[in-house]
Amino acid sequence: MGSTAAQHELRLHDTDEAALPESYERDGVVLMRDVLSAEEVAEVRGNIARYAKWLLPALPEDWARREADGTLRGMYFLERVDPFFTDFAARADLKDIVERVTGRTATFASMETFHKPARVGSPSLVHQDGVYYVGRPIVGVNLWLGLDDATADNGALKYWIGSHHDGLVEHGGVEGDEFFRAIAPHLVAAMPDPFVAELSSGSGALHHDMMVHGSDGNASERPRLAMALTYTLEPATR
Ligand SMILES: O=C(O)CCC(=O)C(=O)O
Numbered sequence: 001m002g003s004t005a006a007q008h009e010l011r012l013h014d015t016d017e018a019a020l021p022e023s024y025e026r027d028g029v030v031l032m033r034d035v036l037s038a039e040e041v042a043e044v045r046g047n048i049a050r051y052a053k054w055l056l057p058a059l060p061e062d063w064a065r066r067e068a069d070g071t072l073r074g075m076y077f078l079e080r081v082d083p084f085f086t087d088f089a090a091r092a093d094l095k096d097i098v099e100r101v102t103g104r105t106a107t108f109a110s111m112e113t114f115h116k117p118a119r120v121g122s123p124s125l126v127h128q129d130g131v132y133y134v135g136r137p138i139v140g141v142n143l144w145l146g147l148d149d150a151t152a153d154n155g156a157l158k159y160w161i162g163s164h165h166d167g168l169v170e171h172g173g174v175e176g177d178e179f180f181r182a183i184a185p186h187l188v189a190a191m192p193d194p195f196v197a198e199l200s201s202g203s204g205a206l207h208h209d210m211m212v213h214g215s216d217g218n219a220s221e222r223p224r225l226a227m228a229l230t231y232t233l234e235p236a237t238r
Helices: 018-027 038-054 083-089 093-104 129-133 185-189
Strands: 011-013 029-033 064-066 073-074 104-113 126-127 139-145 156-160 170-173 175-184 195-198 203-209 212-216 225-234
Touching: 011 170, 018 029, 038 073, 083 104, 093 104, 093 139, 093 203, 093 225, 126 175, 129 139, 156 203, 195 225
Parallel strands: 011 029
Antiparallel strands: 029 203, 064 073, 073 104, 104 225, 126 212, 139 203, 139 225, 156 195, 156 212, 170 175
């Protein structure tokens, strides 16, 4: 497993930094400030609220996940039915970031929101996105975009830096979520401390599909809204 948080502090890069590819290769994640401007964050937030209010009620139940009290936890497939998100998924500047950092041609694959509501937001159990690609000739990457300030107390992402070098860790099913797969708590407990990616709204984190990551629940009074775009990378080598 990779180095511990104590040994390693991730740098928050600017999106046009030449050092991004090297950091991504070494760490499995790069943190970037100002991927979205404050105006863009406000626009995305407004469209998420509009979509949740007017479209979601008529969409299949499994296009959203809810917290135990019914609060919205996350939404999938927004780009399939809503022109704002179709255009967002096709943004050339976001694809360009992915291609510059990874050095590979990227194709948009999917979009998801993570609402992490105040007080009731549940954890994202520790996992590697690559578990969903097993048996398929796909290499993927995930561009996470903060739409609120993310801090340790409202459920910022946690990364096990360098873990992408060590292949897939065993995952199991998760009670109450037939699709999600996570690394068993006793295996997580044996890992070194993660790096907590405290990021201001508009920042982004691009992580490798073998990066071990997750986030804690949100017991704070501040929500932690985010969205993620996944891309597949060519040529597939695994
Ligand atoms: O935002 C979160 O808490 C989880 C995000 C995540 O697991 C991902 O983007 O792959």
